Amino acid sequence: TEVDVTENIMRAVGNIIWNITFGVTLEFENPLLTRFRELQQEALPLMGGPAMMFMETFPIFRKLDFLFGGHIKKLRELSGETNNYLAEAMKTAELSFNPDNQPSCYIEAFLAEQKRREEAGKPMGNFHYEQMLQSAVSLWGAGFDTTVALLRMSVLELINHPEVQTKLQKEVDDVIGERRIRYDDQKLLPYMCAFLQEIYRKGNSLPLNFKRITTQDTKIEGHHISAGTTILPQFSMVHADPKEFERPDYFCPERHLDEHGQFVKDPRITPFSVGKRACLGETLARMEIFVMFSTFLQNCNFTPVGKIPPATQFTTGISRGVVDFHVKIQPRN
Structure with missing residues (x-):
């Protein structure tokens, strides 16, 4: 059967990361996984482009982002959409969280540590909502596209050799x-x-x-x-x-x-x-x-x-x- 191998690999890898993060397995045809890859595919060229590299080197020019094509504005929009999806998944995980059970995913482990600190009267430190959200973002941002890319290349080298x-x-x-x-x-x-x-x-x-x-x-x-x-x-x-x-x-x-x-x-x-x-x-x-x-x-x-x-x-x-x-x-x- 002739297939676009990207789609299948992306769904498999995405489901693994989603399960580790939120403790839920998505349907293989869930459009959310496709949308996540689209968001990353839009963001990554901007992040590694000459304009962003220049503004990273000279942060003062970030105020003139509009002169460089509005890359920072676009990245914020893409990041905002990603964060909204993940925040919704976090909310679902919180609703089903039972502190008496062994944590089944990253979010549950995070919530369990919050509860432990609260009961012990210890300061929360970095165990707050924004940190939990950014950790979920990092799991996705770092673990999704790179793994998919390496598996895709592996298949390509197979058919070339x-x-x-x-x-x-x-x-x-x-x-x-x-x-x-x-x-x-x-x-x-x-x-x-x-x-x-x-x-x-x-x-x-x-x-x-x-x-x-x-x-x-x-x-x-x-x-x-x-x-x-x-x-x-x-x-x-x-x-x-x-x-x-x-x-x-x-x-x-x-x-x-x-x-x-x-x-x-x-x-x-x-x-x-x-x-x-x-x-x-x-x-x-x-x-x-x-x-x-x-x-x-x-x-x-x-x-x-x-x-x-x-x-x-x-x-x-x-x-x-x-x-x-x-x-x-x-x-x-």
Whole structure:
């Protein structure tokens, strides 16, 4: 069957995050998931565009947003619509919350902590409504589009490299068989891990990290960087550096295997950032991508719609992904 793989992946990932956040599973055809992706697809190019980067560097120019196309105004409108959807879901979760039960989602855990502090006479601190809303926004903003983008690219590389797809399926068949795949199975599937690490390297779903401030004087390639300097780390430069990776534009899972065919974790590949400010959802994202993608291969064959598979072309913005494409999906049985 010919499908737009984006729609299906988006609904699956969206439902996982919605369940973790609000403890509710949405119907697969719920238009809310589609609207959330539309909102993110509108916002991300604006956030990573030249005008916003300029105003972030020189905040005084934010007052002249109208001269730069009104990007800040538009982002506020998009953010407001997203917040309204999430606030409504929070209200529903609050109405059904029972403090005597074990929390089943993030919002219930947040409410339980509020109640515990209230009963103990302790100050609420950051456990207030606005923090709860912004936490829900962060779970969505950080965990939705990037995970969808990496899974979409994984499928695209399958149809561009059928020999890789065959090798991945053989590994799954030989090691896992027909049982359900678990995250713990990654130690049994070295080629699968190598494939996904190559996706993280070449995909660069977050080519520019968020702003950081240096804590001490340092030198980078002869340039003096003073303590307190605002910097913008660019991981994509490492991932695509020919000094680090031979033929970096070439998709090659084998570069992440040793001479015995075992997976080698590469510390140079940092799709979720590094240090104390690294992505809090890294473990969840890696789990989602591994289990979902391995299950795809266990059950389906992916082939291009025409004789020539679509090229790997990327969108631009603060996060990036491959442009939309169609694929033929057939059950393996």
